[in-house]
Amino acid sequence: RKEVEQDPGPFNVPEGATVAFNCTYSNSASQSFFWYRQDCRKEPKLLMSVYSSGNEDGRFTAQLNRASQYISLLIRDSKLSDSATYLCVVKYGAAGNKLTFGGGTRVLVKP
Amino acid sequence: DGGITQSPKYLFRKEGQNVTLSCEQNLNHDAMYWYRQDPGQGLRLIYYSQIVNDFQKGDIAEGYSVSREKKESFPLTVTSAQKNPTAFYLCASSRGDSYEQYFGPGTRLTVT
Numbered sequence: 001r002k003e004v005e006q007d008p009g010p011f012n013v014p015e016g017a018t019v020a021f022n023c024t025y026s027n028s029a030s031q032s033f034f035w036y037r038q039d040c041r042k043e044p045k046l047l048m049s050v051y052s053s054g055n056e057d058g059r060f061t062a063q064l065n066r067a068s069q070y071i072s073l074l075i076r077d078s079k080l081s082d083s084a085t086y087l088c089v090v091k092y093g094a095a096g097n098k099l100t101f102g103g104g105t106r107v108l109v110k111p
Numbered sequence: 112d113g114g115i116t117q118s119p120k121y122l123f124r125k126e127g128q129n130v131t132l133s134c135e136q137n138l139n140h141d142a143m144y145w146y147r148q149d150p151g152q153g154l155r156l157i158y159y160s161q162i163v164n165d166f167q168k169g170d171i172a173e174g175y176s177v178s179r180e181k182k183e184s185f186p187l188t189v190t191s192a193q194k195n196p197t198a199f200y201l202c203a204s205s206r207g208d209s210y211e212q213y214f215g216p217g218t219r220l221t222v223t
Contacts, residue, residue: 008151042217087153
């Protein structure tokens with residue numbers, strides 16, 4: 001079983017709609033969680049960190065469910081520019097800054 | 112303009128040749144990382160360095176080597192021992208006390 005698993009998609013989303021997807025992680029000792037965005041053939045960029053109480057950044061909302069070991073990302077009022085692959089990232093352990101990446105969920109927003 | 116640069120953007124090599132990928136950062140970050148990404152897959156850590164003159168193996172270090180002689184530079188050598196070297200290689204850096212990793216634009220290596 002992969003340490004961090006994501007539905008690869010694609011999620012085809014009409015412009016203006018809401019889309020949500022999850023990421024599951026296997027190590028209950030996971031400490032920190034992030035969502036990165038990666039455009040086609042580009043480098044990943046940090047979208048947002050995920051806090052225990054959930055957090056929002058504009059149209060993006062991230063949630064963490066430690067009991068069920070998953071995090072989620074919700075995008076409201078989808079824009080064409082939201083089309084990208086969203087990578088779930090988990091940090092294990094206290095030492096160092098090693099991150100484990102999921103395979104990504106591809107989102108395609110269409111007019 | 113601060114950032115991370117990787118060169119070249121595209122690299123083609125024949126099987127059996129070693130090749131070195133460049134990664135330079137002017138963010139004054141202590142930590143640097145090398146990842147590999149295969150189509151449809153997540154990033155996998157090859158090597159990382161938390162300080163100059165020190166580095167550790169990541170999850171898939173076999174067939175790769177690195178050096179960290181300067182804070183701003185972390186070159187990766189893909190050796191002929193790497194069985195499937197064709198991939199997208201990403202370099203990243205971070206402050207020692209921050210979890211955000213900033214990525215370079217990547218190098219697409221094709222070995223035939």
